[in-house]
Amino acid sequence: MDELFEYSDILNAPFQAFPGNWKRVKPHWHYFTEMVYLVSGKLVAEISGTRYAMAPGDMIIFHPKQIHAFLDYPEPAGDLRFYVVKFDEMILSNTTPGSPKLPRLLENAGSQGNPYNLITAAELRYNPVKLFFENCIWETEHKEFGYDIKVASTISLIITELIRIWLRKGFHFSGQHTFDQFSSKDFSVLEYIDMHSAEHISIEMLAQKCGMCYSNFARRFKAQFGKTCKEYIEFVRVCKADTLLLYTDKTLDYISQETGFSDSSHFIRVYKKIKGMTPKQRRMEL
Numbered sequence: 001m002d003e004l005f006e007y008s009d010i011l012n013a014p015f016q017a018f019p020g021n022w023k024r025v026k027p028h029w030h031y032f033t034e035m036v037y038l039v040s041g042k043l044v045a046e047i048s049g050t051r052y053a054m055a056p057g058d059m060i061i062f063h064p065k066q067i068h069a070f071l072d073y074p075e076p077a078g079d080l081r082f083y084v085v086k087f088d089e090m091i092l093s094n095t096t097p098g099s100p101k102l103p104r105l106l107e108n109a110g111s112q113g114n115p116y117n118l119i120t121a122a123e124l125r126y127n128p129v130k131l132f133f134e135n136c137i138w139e140t141e142h143k144e145f146g147y148d149i150k151v152a153s154t155i156s157l158i159i160t161e162l163i164r165i166w167l168r169k170g171f172h173f174s175g176q177h178t179f180d181q182f183s184s185k186d187f188s189v190l191e192y193i194d195m196h197s198a199e200h201i202s203i204e205m206l207a208q209k210c211g212m213c214y215s216n217f218a219r220r221f222k223a224q225f226g227k228t229c230k231e232y233i234e235f236v237r238v239c240k241a242d243t244l245l246l247y248t249d250k251t252l253d254y255i256s257q258e259t260g261f262s263d264s265s266h267f268i269r270v271y272k273k274i275k276g277m278t279p280k281q282r283r284m285e286l
Helices: 102-110 129-142 147-168 190-194 203-209 215-223 229-247 254-259 264-275 280-284
Strands: 015-020 025-028 033-040 043-047 048-055 059-062 068-071 081-086
Touching: 015 129, 015 147, 025 203, 025 229, 033 043, 043 059, 081 129, 081 147, 081 190, 102 147, 129 147, 190 203, 203 215, 203 264, 215 229, 229 254, 229 264, 229 280, 254 264, 254 280, 264 280
Parallel strands: none
Antiparallel strands: 015 081, 025 068, 033 059, 033 081, 043 048, 043 068
């Protein structure tokens, strides 16, 4: 079964910028930040089980480690066109000494219970965000002298605009520095779950790998990801099952065995709990 994790060569390619028009993208996650600006048509994004219907002028941000996908729009979506910018937070810069550090603010936003993924056209109406995306794409395609500096600076401008919008909406940035307690150069809990989701996963083992007792691991995991570890494992399995439901004609028995469920009844029960419909109903949507 394919993994959800999307690898990127951050050292050699710390950012990407390109136009797109594909209607469906399988569930996946990555360690970089991704932003999508919808130019025309309609698009449905799903982030950690929550769906967002996008209209032209809307923008969505996928924070690192959020499982996300694009789904088929339930009705004709028109001429679909959007812009994509992907980047590692290390490229974000500040021009004024002592100003808030953008990487830390962005990391803080992604770790909140409501990370405000969708930014509407109305919220962006006074901001030249569309032009910023176009500038990033042009610079990336032409690679003239200093293009990497210009792209990094433009991405910093986009993030600054987002943070201003979030603050006006009452978003609170904690002054406390956050850090990833669940990954290191030797072990990543999310990558392990992704790679071994079809097998039995011992939460006690995961806690031990992170140097925590079970209760501390469980509490910290839910605080950081908004789900218990068991719920997250079930969510990953359902995401992988969804791919088999949509792109193959495999039976429910086969899918349940391939994605780590004990049997088809267990699969149907968990799928309905997370998706709000049965696997059969999901296939009938196509």
